[in-house]
Amino acid sequence: MATLIDGSAVAARIRQNLRARVDALAAQNRPVRLDAILVSSADETAAHVYAQNQARTCKSLGIDYALHELPAVASQREIVQLIRRLNTDPNVHALMVHMPLPPGVDIYTVRAAIDPAKDVEGVSPANIGAIVYEHTSLAPCTALAVMRLIDETPLAGDAIKGKRVVIVGASDIVGKPIAAMLMGREATVMSCNKFTDDLPALAREAEIVVAAAGVAHLVTADWVKPGAVVVDVGIHRVPVTGDPTGVKLRTVGDVDADSVSTVAGWLSPVPGGVGPVTVAMLLANVVAAAATAAAAPDE
């Protein structure tokens, strides 16, 4: 049976370390704060619940949380104007924009408007490009989490050089940045998608499979080389099997954990794998941005 990579434990260790750094910054009269922009949407309740959870998580580490709400009718221009105002506000050092944005708003324009030094989700083009240059910077949190979890396995650090990694899915802020990070580590990186011929056979040759396709239970045991590392990035809510009411839901990933865990050597499960580490990486970026702002001279 595969060893489960305990993302919750990894996240707890990261948070503990961050708590100490937040306290140290606060002692220098440099409170750490996350500013988040939330544009109201049809699914208003879900977004607010998410923001409230985020505020609570921040508070538990001593991080302040400032939510900037815009009405659902907000235009792209208004969103960008708010970002620009927060970019130049010396009290703001960590800024993120909650998804989804209203229809008609160009996500790229919004992401590109965020000051890269404050972009704690690591989604501005400059921060994505910094990954390609292997430059220490604020990188996308999910991609950072995947790398962090691989580093919990025997393929940590330099051991990954030359190893085959199959990434299933090539999305802009998950699959592609992970690929760029792994190229920086000198792995043999195979970026695959729904057009890839005989993907299971290709995955079966890989020492690492990163499942980021957004398809529940896509990766089954026949995709996995015995002993391989499997990192599950997917997150889906599906009905519980056998529930006659059909209303009970459970969280599953892109990996069919029941079958894959009989073949893989290491498995990052869902829930309890990439998810909590991604949240911890966002907080790590917040603290890093605050520390950088504290180190830079006031302007």
Added chain:
Amino acid sequence: MATLIDGSAVAARIRQNLRARVDALAAQNRPVRLDAILVSSADETAAHVYAQNQARTCKSLGIDYALHELPAVASQREIVQLIRRLNTDPNVHALMVHMPLPPGVDIYTVRAAIDPAKDVEGVSPANIGAIVYEHTSLAPCTALAVMRLIDETPLAGDAIKGKRVVIVGASDIVGKPIAAMLMGREATVMSCNKFTDDLPALAREAEIVVAAAGVAHLVTADWVKPGAVVVDVGIHRVPVTGDPTGVKLRTVGDVDADSVSTVAGWLSPVPGGVGPVTVAMLLANVVAAAATAAAAPDE
């Protein structure tokens, strides 16, 4: 025998098209200009010859060329200050920095200082990140040239979806950006390097091989699937075989063209392949940057 992809002919077509666009901008009283920074180095003659050739190439398209020279003792701070001055100069719309830079100067810092809207070599982190987002932008010229040459083959456009592409070499401004561009095209992208196990066998399964390793004649016939597309990005000066004086040199690539052309379906040769198209792509970026500046309101 492989069909040779005629990079010189492709470049000539691009230049013809650019000439018309330069004339159209000039007619709107918007002269097109390339500003280049050259920091003197030990190999001063070579850099100046290159700059003179570049000036001549620009002139042939009606593009002005302004060379900004700094002494070899120029510090990183001085180079960045010059870039910042040119960033804010409304007469400058296309800016590049010649390599190499003096020892001790951080290339990333220099590249990151260039205004992405004027960065015609496409090397600023924001422009590299824009590739990941598939956002129309100024991209690295060599990567653009490789994509342009693939588009001369039957795997042009959508035909590349799901096709296996092996990229040999993962450098920051060639191998990695090409990988990101190909992911955007939904190819199955395999980024390989010197640590990759049995690279010839992997390459032999690919419909496209992009050779960008910086090793002369690395890719031989046994690396190539019959009928595959092979794009040679390497450029090396090697002694002419059989020359008793040993001083005669010829230009070769990363591909052993003699053997590979007996197996490949399409081959982009060296010289006459990626090289001239890369130069044309730089000029295309210059014209694009000038056109964007002309379209934007004066500030």
